[in-house]
Amino acid sequence: xxxxxxxxxxxxxxxxxxxxxxxxxxxxxxxxxxxxxxxxxxxxxxxxxxxxxxxxxxxxxxxxxxxxxxxxxxxxxxxxxxxxxxxxxxxxxxxxxxxxxxxxxxxxxxxxxxxxxxxxxxxxxxxxxxxxxxxxxxxxxxx
Numbered sequence: 001x002x003x004x005x006x007x008x009x010x011x012x013x014x015x016x017x018x019x020x021x022x023x024x025x026x027x028x029x030x031x032x033x034x035x036x037x038x039x040x041x042x043x044x045x046x047x048x049x050x051x052x053x054x055x056x057x058x059x060x061x062x063x064x065x066x067x068x069x070x071x072x073x074x075x076x077x078x079x080x081x082x083x084x085x086x087x088x089x090x091x092x093x094x095x096x097x098x099x100x101x102x103x104x105x106x107x108x109x110x111x112x113x114x115x116x117x118x119x120x121x122x123x124x125x126x127x128x129x130x131x132x133x134x135x136x137x138x139x140x141x142x143x
Contacts, residue, residue, distance in 0.1 A: 002141040003044040005086040011043040012036070012104040012112040018120040022057055033102045033114045034068065037088060040104060044139065049075050059093040059100045066098045069135065076137035083125070083136045084108050090135040099134035 003011075014027060021030025025038045034052065041049055050071070055064045069090060072078075076088055083089050083105045090099035103113030106122060111129075114120045123129075 003086075003139050007044060008040065008086040008104065008139065009106050011040045012106065013122070014043070015039060015114075015120045016112065016122060018114070020114055020116050020119045023052075023055070031114050031120065036112070036114045036120055037102055037104065059097060065100075068102060069099050072102075072135060072137050075140070077140060077142075079136040079138050081136065082108065083111075083133070086139070086142070088137040088139070089133060090137070091129065091132040092134045093132065095132075101132075 015031065015036055018028055019030045020032060021035070022032050023035070024030040024032065025035030027039055031039060038048060038052070053064055053067060055061070055067060072088065072090060079087060085105050085107050087105045089103050089105060089111060091101040091103070092099050093101055101113065103111040105111045109125050110122055111125055112120060112122045
């Protein structure tokens with residue numbers, strides 16, 4: 001099954017308002033950024049891709065530092081293009097460290113992500129976010 005852009009964006013928007021909960025992935029009850037991505041994957045494909053290794057909140061935590069990027073490389077398809085609706089985007093929270101945050105684009109200049117103290121929100125891809133952009137990925141099988 002190859003998800004369509006409207007299906008991806010709709011699945012992501014269904015999570016709007018979900019509270020932030022570290023290491024959770026339950027729509028309406030709580031999730032973090034990776035939990036949001038996992039939940040959208042389940043909505044699109046009907047199953048969970050893989051077990052998630054433990055990870056901490058601290059972006060400087062050296063344990064599993066490259067786990068998010070490695071998982072994106074394994075399960076998604078890297079894009080050379082500018083982000084567009086439906087793409088998964090990875091962000092570096094600290095410029096010198098690997099990406100530790102992700103979101104799902106809803107248009108070329110907006111994305112959905114789970115943010116501490118705010119929960120799942122749709123935000124503008126501002127210059128600040130663009131400077132942190134570390135990777136653009138697409139879902140398996142999409143063109």
